[in-house]
Amino acid sequence: METIKxxxxxxxxxxxxxxxxxxxxxxxxxxxxxxCYLNLDDMxxxxxxxxxxxxxxxxxxxxxxxxxxxxxCLEGMVIKTHTTRILNARRTVVELILSDHPADCLVxxxxxxxxxxxxxxxxxxxxxxxxGAQSTYRMDTSxxxxxxxxxxxxxxxxxxxxxxxxxxxALSAINRGFEAVVAPAxxxxxxxxxxxxxxxxxAVCPTGALTEVDHxxxxxxxxxxxxxxxxxxxAPAVRVALGEEFGMKPGxxxxxxxAAALREIGFDYVFDTDFAADLTIMExxxxxxxxxxxxxxxxxxxxxxxxxxxxxAWVNFFEYYFPDMRDVPSTARSPQQMxxxxxxxxxxxxxxxxxxxxxxxxxxxxxxKKYECGRDEFKENGDPDVNYxxxxxxxxxxxxxxxIDFNKLPDADFDNPLGESxxxxxxxxxxxxxxxxxxxxxxxxxTGKKLExxxxxxxxxxxxxxxxxxxxxxxxxxxxxAHGLGSARKLxxxxxxxxxxxxxxxxxxxxxxxxxxxxxxxHHGDASIIKARHTAIYEEDKNKPIRKSHENPYITKLxxxxxxxxxxxxxxxLLHTHYFDKSKVEICIE
Amino acid sequence: xxxxxxxxxxxxxxxxxxxxxxxxxxxxxxxxxxxxxQGIFGYLPAEVQEIVSKELNVPVxxxxxxxxxxxxxxxxxxxxxxxxxxxxxxxxxxxxEKILDEIKKQLNLEVGATSEDGKFSLSxxxxxxxxxxxxxxxxxxxxxxxxTQEGVKEILAEYDEM
Numbered sequence: 001m002e003t004i005k006x007x008x009x010x011x012x013x014x015x016x017x018x019x020x021x022x023x024x025x026x027x028x029x030x031x032x033x034x035x036c037y038l039n040l041d042d043m044x045x046x047x048x049x050x051x052x053x054x055x056x057x058x059x060x061x062x063x064x065x066x067x068x069x070x071x072x073c074l075e076g077m078v079i080k081t082h083t084t085r086i087l088n089a090r091r092t093v094v095e096l097i098l099s100d101h102p103a104d105c106l107v108x109x110x111x112x113x114x115x116x117x118x119x120x121x122x123x124x125x126x127x128x129x130x131x132g133a134q135s136t137y138r139m140d141t142s143x144x145x146x147x148x149x150x151x152x153x154x155x156x157x158x159x160x161x162x163x164x165x166x167x168x169x170a171l172s173a174i175n176r177g178f179e180a181v182v183a184p185a186x187x188x189x190x191x192x193x194x195x196x197x198x199x200x201x202x203a204v205c206p207t208g209a210l211t212e213v214d215h216x217x218x219x220x221x222x223x224x225x226x227x228x229x230x231x232x233x234x235a236p237a238v239r240v241a242l243g244e245e246f247g248m249k250p251g252x253x254x255x256x257x258x259a260a261a262l263r264e265i266g267f268d269y270v271f272d273t274d275f276a277a278d279l280t281i282m283e284x285x286x287x288x289x290x291x292x293x294x295x296x297x298x299x300x301x302x303x304x305x306x307x308x309x310x311x312x313a314w315v316n317f318f319e320y321y322f323p324d325m326r327d328v329p330s331t332a333r334s335p336q337q338m339x340x341x342x343x344x345x346x347x348x349x350x351x352x353x354x355x356x357x358x359x360x361x362x363x364x365x366x367x368x369k370k371y372e373c374g375r376d377e378f379k380e381n382g383d384p385d386v387n388y389x390x391x392x393x394x395x396x397x398x399x400x401x402x403x404i405d406f407n408k409l410p411d412a413d414f415d416n417p418l419g420e421s422x423x424x425x426x427x428x429x430x431x432x433x434x435x436x437x438x439x440x441x442x443x444x445x446x447t448g449k450k451l452e453x454x455x456x457x458x459x460x461x462x463x464x465x466x467x468x469x470x471x472x473x474x475x476x477x478x479x480x481x482a483h484g485l486g487s488a489r490k491l492x493x494x495x496x497x498x499x500x501x502x503x504x505x506x507x508x509x510x511x512x513x514x515x516x517x518x519x520x521x522x523h524h525g526d527a528s529i530i531k532a533r534h535t536a537i538y539e540e541d542k543n544k545p546i547r548k549s550h551e552n553p554y555i556t557k558l559x560x561x562x563x564x565x566x567x568x569x570x571x572x573x574l575l576h577t578h579y580f581d582k583s584k585v586e587i588c589i590e
Numbered sequence: 591x592x593x594x595x596x597x598x599x600x601x602x603x604x605x606x607x608x609x610x611x612x613x614x615x616x617x618x619x620x621x622x623x624x625x626x627x628q629g630i631f632g633y634l635p636a637e638v639q640e641i642v643s644k645e646l647n648v649p650v651x652x653x654x655x656x657x658x659x660x661x662x663x664x665x666x667x668x669x670x671x672x673x674x675x676x677x678x679x680x681x682x683x684x685x686x687e688k689i690l691d692e693i694k695k696q697l698n699l700e701v702g703a704t705s706e707d708g709k710f711s712l713s714x715x716x717x718x719x720x721x722x723x724x725x726x727x728x729x730x731x732x733x734x735x736x737x738t739q740e741g742v743k744e745i746l747a748e749y750d751e752m
Contacts, residue, residue, distance in 0.1 A: 169649020174658045185650040186636050193651065585644075587637045588597040 006077045021057055021068035021079055032057065032081050033090070033119055035097075036155035037069040038204055040527040042462060043484075043511050047160040047204075052153070053093045054119065057081045065089055091123055099130035101207075102150050108208040113522055115206035116153060137181055142190040143371040144197040144213055149181045152209040158182060158201035165511060166485040168317065170195035194320050198313035198485065198509040199367030199518015204525075212367050212519060215388045216398050222359045222387075223266045229351070230359040231269040232262050233339045233418070236277065236429030237365040237514035238392045240536035244521040244529070245396035246406040251532030253540050256411025261399050262363075263412060269347075272414045273362065274421030276339035277428045277437070279558070280310060281549035283575050284332040285441045286566035288504055292446070295503075296475070303328050305480065305495065305502040308434050310334040312372035313509035315579065317485050322492055323581035331576040335428065336362050336369055337378050339418065340385030341574040346562050347418060355383060362389040365429070365517035368509070377577055391519025420554040423454075423540070423547030430537045431483035431513035432459045432466070435506035439470055439479070440548045447473040454547050462512060462534065465491055467502070478502045484511035598637055605630050606638065610645035617648045620656055624663060633667045669704045669711035671749055674728040678717030681725040685739070689725055690714065692742040709749070 002017040008025060015024040025032045036052040038045070050070035057068045060078035065086065073079075080086065098120060105111050137149035154173065159182055162171040170193040174183050184193035202210045222228050243252035262270045287306065294302045307329040309315060315334075318326060333341070339362070344355040362369060366389075372378070373386035390398070399406055413419070424440050427433030436459045443451045458468035459479060464487040470477045480502040482491045488507045494500040510517050515533040523529045546552060563570050609626045613619035623646060627638050634657050643650035657663045675681075675690045694700065697710055704711040720726050723735025727745070734745055 163649060163652065169651055172649065172651035172655035174651075174655045176659050183651070185639070185654040187654075194649070585640050587640060589600050589603050590597050 004073060004075045006073050006075075006079065008079045009081055015073055019073050021059075021066065021071050021073055021077075022055055024073050025057075025068065025079075025081060030081055032068045033122060034069060035094075035115060035119055035153070035206060036157065038155075038157050038160075038525045040511075040523075040525060040530070042527050043530070044464065045161070045165055045511060047155070047157045049156050052097070052155060054090055056086060056089055056093075058083055058086055087123075091125060094120055094123055094125060095128050095130055097153050098125065098128045099132055100134050101153070102134070103128075108151070109211045109214070110151075110205075110208035114208060115524065117207075133178070135178055135181075140189045141213060142195065142197065143374050144199065144367040145190060145195070145202055146211050146213055147183075147190060148209055148211070149183070150209075151207045152182055153207055154180060154182070155206055156182070157204040157206065158210060161200040161204055164486070166196070166198060166200055166509070167489050168194055168196055168198070168485060171201060196313040196316035196320070196485065196509060197368035197371045197518075198317075200510060202367060202518045203510075203516070203520070203522065212391050212394070213370055214394060215361075215370070215390050216394050216401075218388060219361060219390065219398065220401075222361075228357055228359050229268045229353050230266070230361060231271055231343055231347070231418075232267045232361045232363060233271045233273040233276065233336070233343075233386075234258060234262070234363040235273045235336070235365055235369075235514060236426050236433075236537065236540075237517060237520065237533070238363050238395070240429065240515060240533045240540065241365065241392055241520045242396060243406075245393065246399075248407070249532070250529040251536040253536050254406075255540065256413070257406060257409045258395075259414050260409040260412035261402075261404050261406060264404050264409075265398060265402050267361075269415045269418075270412075271339070271343070271418040272421050273335050273339055273364075274425035274428070275418045275552070275554065276335035276342065277310075277425030278422055278549035278552045278555050279338050279342070279575065280332055280335045280428075280434075281424060281437050281441050282555060282559075282566045283338070283571055284308065284310075284330045285438045285445065285549070287330050287332060288438060289442055289445055290567070292442075292477070292503060305478075305500075305505045306330055307504075308438075308506045309577075310428065310434055311368070311508050311514075312336075312366070313368035314485065314488060314507045316368065316371075316582070317488065317509065318492070319579055319582040321489070321583065322496075323579075323583045325492065325496070326579040326581065328495075329579070331578065333378075333575055333577045334369075334372065335425075336364065336372065336386055336389065337577070338575050340373065340378065342558070343418065344380070344383070344385050345574055346558070350417075355380070360384075360386045362386050363392065363395045364389045365392050365514045365520045366510075367391060367518040369519075392517075393519060393521060396521070417554045417557065420552060421544075422549055422552050423542065423544035424549045425552075426541045426544065427537055429514045430534050431462065431508050432481050432506065433513065433537065434508075435459055435479055435481060435504060437549060438504070438506075439477075441550045442477075443470075443472055444548065444550065446475070449473060451548070460538070462531070464511070467500075477504065480505040482506075483508040483513050485509050487511075596635055596637060598631075598635075602630050603641065606641055607645060610642065613646075615646055617646050620646055620648055620653065621660070624653070624657060628663060633664045635665060635667075666702070666711075667704060667708070669709050671709060671730045671752070672711045672713065672728075674713050674715045674718075676716070676718050676720075676724070676726040676728075677714045678721065678724075680721035681717075684724040686725040688739050689727060689737050689742060692739045693727075693746075696742060696746055709752075 003014045035054040038047040048069045050067040055068040056065035058080040140147040239255040243254040309329045348358045369389040424437035466481040482488045516530045639653045727734045
């Protein structure tokens with residue numbers, strides 16, 4: 001690699017050619033503060049509009065201060081990062097931002113986790129000298145995301161995520177100058193836009209401008225209601241991230257502590273979405289095998305590739321952008337909804353509780369799940385299968401409110417029957433996991449042979465779009481994986497043009513999969529956190545005594561006692577769904 | 591979009607699609623396409639932005655972002671006779687503001703608004719490059735120079751029968 005020599009803060013250093021000043025500084029242990037800048041380098045996610053001017057530095061020979069994030073190092077460059085002039089400029093910039101920011105940190109949902117707050121503290125700002133008008137805008141509450149634009153600092157990270165990474169195009173900067181805000185088209189509410197509720201805008205928002213709808217007050221009321229039986233299900237990705245909220249190292253697995261905490265909080269039954277993930281594999285896997293067998297037998301009618309359908313933001317995405325392909329994805333509901341259907345129609349009867357008195361709560365790494373559980377097709381006479389969903393962050397708040405010392409909790413187990421799960425269900429939490437879980441089961445059902453090597457290494461990784469061929473005892477099965485909706489779009493366009501010969505595709509809306517979902521502890525631009533969670537997911541899988549969904553004894557029992565067979569009549573009614581065309585833009589033309 | 595109410599003429603929509611085609615449906619040509627679109631429709635209602643969004647494959651939020659960024663673009667229909675008052679330096683020092691006030695008074699119209707009968711709309715602009723004629727008022731495609739406060743009534747009277 002070609003390098004160049006520069007001098008930064010009186011140190012002579014050598015850096016790779018093409019590095020920005022910011023990169024060069026970080027490589028050499030110099031921390032230049034940033035605000036709008038975001039870089040998850042290995043995941044191809046970068047925001048550097050050079051707009052906030054917080055990272056300015058002095059470059060010898062230049063009249064103006066230069067933004068470190070957007071200025072490339074040149075041979076022999078002499079850079080200063082903390083002169084009086086720089087510190088004053090930086091402070092002025094932050095004071096100006098604060099002068100147009102509501103000073104309600106004490107009650108802000110982001111308090112303690114806000115990058116603007118941290119920056120103001122780091123710079124030692126104790127008063128805001130600039131007094132002037134404050135821009136105001138109406139609040140917008142969607143089923144998943146709350147927009148409080150008054151707290152927006154126009155860093156444009158959300159816009160970059162929504163447009164460049166996810167290609168959803170729901171958010172854009174509009175108007176100019178003091179009137180400028182980030183908003184959906186025609187300043188409509190998010191609910192009327194193309195928003196999929198993937199929550200990636202929330203995941204990168206440095207302030208409290210974008211947050212999730214908080215269901216914890218409702219949950220606390222339900223837990224205190226003696227007429228209600230409250231059950232909880234926890235998604236696979238939550239257990240490898242929740243610990244971060246309590247100071248643990250990223251990638252710490254806290255499954256046992258989480259189950260113990262949920263019991264302490266007062267849930268009547270602590271169950272696991274992983275159980276429903278195993279159920280998903282039974283249903284989706286059966287559907288895949290059915291389509292595959294028919295295809296291999298020459299049935300021209302059969303639709304391949306089959307696409308996974310467990311990600312609600314992905315479902316929203318194809319309903320909006322690819323409605324003509326909505327017969328391609330699997331009809332299997334997501335694990336959250338399968339769990340809800342089984343809890344309300346099977347478990348409620350088992351314990352003799354009316355479904356209306358059973359409150360099903362889910363803990364999810366995801367914000368789209370909040371929207372998903374409110375969809376009409378997942379209700380029976382107005383009663384939702386899943387009453388509401390809280391994020392990993394909301395659970396952490398709840399644990400703190402309940403005076404639980406999370407770090408000291410002894411490990412506990414989930415309750416049965418809906419708490420038993422396999423390693424296959426755990427890996428649902430990361431990109432490639434669903435299709436690997438499906439492959440483990442489909443292989444054995446297809447070939448009738450025991451799968452010797454359980455780990456499908458070829459399906460793992462964090463590359464945006466991956467393809468691999470899995471050998472089903474002589475029959476090659478071509479598998480595709482995409483994570484991030486922009487990658488999903490690319491893959492879908494290939495399919496539309498008939499350019500790829502794939503049998504099955506897994507798609508997750510969030511880059512990295514659920515481990516990096518919009519409801520997870522904030523990564524603040526540190527990709528190593530996401531990687532640590534990714535590794536932890538596979539470790540949890542390895543530690544499980546059973547690692548194939550169809551070997552889960554409670555799943556077998558559920559089919560024997562209640563469902564009959566996978567993709568049978570009752571399954572069809574309770575565990576499968578249908579999709580809608582949401583693309584319609586009605587324009588009257590005469 | 592849910593708030594769509596108006597009806598577009600088929601010919602105009604075809605013209606717009608043709609314009610997009612002339613620009614190779616290139617997302618980078620968004621501003622040029624919007625410019626032409628405003629020429630066809632007189633303004634850029636949400637429906638037109640939806641069509642442009644679809645034709646150029648640019649998110650409609652982005653299209654709206656551009657429309658609201660540039661003051662040239664408008665989402666309000668202009669009158670049949672759009673009135674523009676030059677507020678450039680030369681016109682301003684020669685009393686453009688008084689002219690503006692007089693027009694506002696005569697027509698009972700604010701800047702940026704269109705009269706209820708759709709006849710006049712009022713806007714300001716910066717320098718039309720005819721400083722020798724200051725102060726300058728444009729109505730439709732006609733230019734009036736050396737306009738006086740007293741002369742406003744007379745100019746507007748020209749449009750009485752139209």
